[in-house]
Amino acid sequence: MATDTLKSSPGAGNATAVRRVLLDNGALSALIVLIVAMSLLSGDFLTTQNLLNVGVQAAVTAILAFGVTFVIVSAGIDLSVGSVAALAATVLAWTATSEGLPVWLAVLLALGTGIACGLVNGALISYGKLPPFIATLAMLSVGRGLALVISQGSPIAFPDSVSALGNTLGGWLPVPVLVMVAMGVITAVVLSRTYIGRSMYAIGGNEEAARLSGLRVKKQKLAIYALSGGFAAVAGIVLASRLVSAQPQAALGYELDAIAAVVIGGASLSGGVGKASGTFIGALILAVLRNGLNLLSVSAFWQQVVIGVVIALAVLLDTVRRRAT
Amino acid sequence: MSDPDELLRLEGIRKTFPGVVALDDVSFDLRRGEVHVLLGENGAGKSTLIKMLSGAYRPDTGRVLVDGAEVRIHGAQDSERLGIATIYQEFNLVPDLSVAENIFLGRQPRRFGMIDRKKMEADAAELLERVGVNVSPRARVRQLGIARLQMVEIAKALSLNARVLIMDEPTAVLTSEEVDKLFSIVRRLREDGVAIVFITHHLEEIAALGDRVTVLRDGRSIGQVPASTPRDELVRLMVGRSIEQQYPREPADPGAPLLSVSGLTRDGVFHDVSFEVRAGEVVGVAGLVGAGRTEVARAVFGADPYDAGAVEVDGHRLPRHDVGAALAAGIGLVPEDRKGQGLVLNASVQENLGLVTLRAASRAGWVDRGAQRTAAARIAEQLGVRMAGLGQHVRTLSGGNQQKVVIGKWLLADTRVLILDEPTRGIDVGAKVEIYQLINELTAAGHAVLMISSDLPEVLGMSDRVLVMAQGRIAGELPAHQATQDAVMALAVTTHAPVKDEKEEKKEMEAGRGH
Secondary structure, eight states: OOOOOOOOOOOSSHHHHHHHHHHHOHHHHHHHHHHHHHHHHOTTTTSHHHHHHHHHHHHHHHHHHHHHHHHHHTTOOOOOHHHHHHHHHHHHHIIIIISOOOHHHHHHHHHHHHHHHHHHHHHHHHTSOOOHHHHHHHHHHHHHHHHHHHHTTSOEEOOHHHHGGGSEETTTEEHHHHHHHHHHHHHHHHHHHBHHHHHHHHHHHOHHHHHHTTOOHHHHHHHHHHHHHHHHHHHHHHHHHHHTEEOTTTTTTHHHHHHHHHHHTTOOTTSSOOOHHHHHHHHHHHHHHHHHHHHTTOOHHHHHHHHHHHHHHHHHHHHHHHHHO | OOOTTEEEEEEEEEEEETTEEEEEEEEEEEETTOEEEEEOOTTSSHHHHHHHHHTSSOOSEEEEEETTEEEOOOSHHHHHHTTEEEEOSSOOOOTTSBHHHHHTTTOOOEETTEEOHHHHHHHHHHHHHHHTOOOOTTSBGGGSOHHHHHHHHHHHHHHTTOSEEEEESTTTTOOHHHHHHHHHHHHHHHHTTOEEEEEOSOHHHHHHHOSEEEEEETTEEEEEEETTSOHHHHHHHHHSSOOSOSOOOOOOOOOSEEEEEEEEEETTTEEEEEEEEETTOEEEEEEOTTSSHHHHHHHHHTSSOOSEEEEEETTEEOOTTOHHHHHHHTEEEEOSOIIIIIOOTTSBHHHHHTTTTTTTTEETTEEOHHHHHHHHHHHHHHHTOOOSOTTSBGGGSOHHHHHHHHHHHHHHTTOSEEEEESTTTTOOHHHHHHHHHHHHHHHHTTOEEEEEOSOHHHHHHHOSEEEEEETTEEEEEEEGGGOOHHHHHHHHTOOOOOHHHHHHHHHHHHHHHTO
């Protein structure tokens, strides 16, 4: 159809502006509804301490999800991030604690491990022409396996200086929250301001058109998966610092939370759509939900049911909203 | 009611979408055994109108009458029950199922709960026979060319006992030979009493096939005229003004060869293709669909590999299968499939215009968004892209404006050799002329244009030289003044060299590559 639709002119007052933001972003509205509901249901929810807790709980998922956002925007999928996070943390603990390497080097090695896993994913997808689902499914297994091999199946203590990442600044501001915000800002900047970020939208929107416009799609994909692997490594380090040890079985199933956060945040699995802010909100929704349900002493079993329903509802709402406009 | 032959009548149809009135007080009627042409520019409301009949949209106000009785069409089932079938430009076929399965999809004849393949294939064969197409009911749809897919769609419509057949630009994707075949099928259906709504942008087809014409402009029905109405009058009704010249080619003085292709070969696809395009020149490439024109264009641009030969720009040889190098040398490709290969539909006009220059506009990985925006605004203005703003998604632009965006992204990249593959397919008359003028501006500025087109009058009207391809080879070259429809068609249908020659040639080439 060839009607050139005109967008409605921006609203005048503040109220309309707020309404537009909420309408444009279903996930944000859902988060606000959730926060209001939790505050009404539990007096403990809306305290500084608890909100910071929510932040800490959201941090690992959010950092993983930021990395996965790059992949999903470019119409791929990364199932390996949970395993890669565990592997990177294990590499850090092993090199620093067991092998006695300086901590800064161990951290670099851990980041390098994440990026290397991503590069392998990217190479399998770009040059091996494997579907992203399969390539990263393989990496999910390989990464977890390597973590178990290196650690011989048991937790390795984390060096103290890195464990400090799990602490607070000035006695109240948790470092994981800071890291999450920093990674979020990086994600937003990469997506909106950089060559690779804009390429992600083009590749995800129409890979063939991107290729025929001279974008080096294969190389870009390598970089995209490497970014996702790097973010996974950061998430793994943050998680291990909170646990004060690297556990080979950590972050099990986190890839699904990360994907859920991205999709709740309004990204499309068919690519070309997605934002850092959306992913951030998606991760917060999951964290608020878990935290709130804990405060309300809902059993862990029922929590899973509720979270599943919320994921479905959030995306459903978004689809309905999009169809309406 | 008044006319016993009247099958369908629309009265005072109005349909609005948020912010747009798509149809306003449109009336239309259709008689048994006629071909009724629906004519209008893109965006005039033709698609919206036929979607009312297929049940995709419902009118806000107005009446739809079938056999004199008012009906409501709320979905595909309703229109199927009323005997209305629609063949869209994008076919609704499942590529990996057989022809017979596609024809009877969802209605396969069954025996004891199992699909009765024998009966299904026999019935399909009968329908295909009626359409007059030679294709096996067992063939996979994926293996068929566009013309045959269309025939399968027609057979499917017949299997639904359609009394009203709506065809949305069926000839846009066909070669003139295939169009002739389609016309004879349509005429046969008309004799059988089927009423046909025929949408086309090709005015010459109206007199050849049509009985009556309803002209839509800006969502209103402007008038109903006999198909014998002179062409100029039809154009005037359609665009509301007369178009002085349909093909406003202004030849420029050809300069040095910019693009030269020699001996380009991909085994089994195209062979020994050599040609030159000079600065300031438009070289048209004519031929039947499947002659290898698109494949050659893609190989020249580096999108696909080739086995032998060379592509040179300005005397510098390009590496094979390297889009980046072709781009750096100044070649641009406006692909045949605008939506599938030319545009990121869900991205904005600005994003799409900036796609090719994205790399150049980046310093150390950072995109200079201000510069991108300014450049996009400048080119959109220059090309006269009609849009709400640079942020509008290209999906919602009309076909002509989408094509301008595709061309625009190459103009921004200072492309010197522009390859246009079917540049005006599915574009209305007004936008076509704008694109032709753009071609004139390009050549006047010393750029070279290679234009592939199945629209013969367009190739003849806009080219300085015409290359004709047949069966993967250049069958001949005609200067503009010698290129007539007959001369081009005579070349286009040449069958090529015996197999022996080809083998010898291949050997020579392999020897030449020095393996």
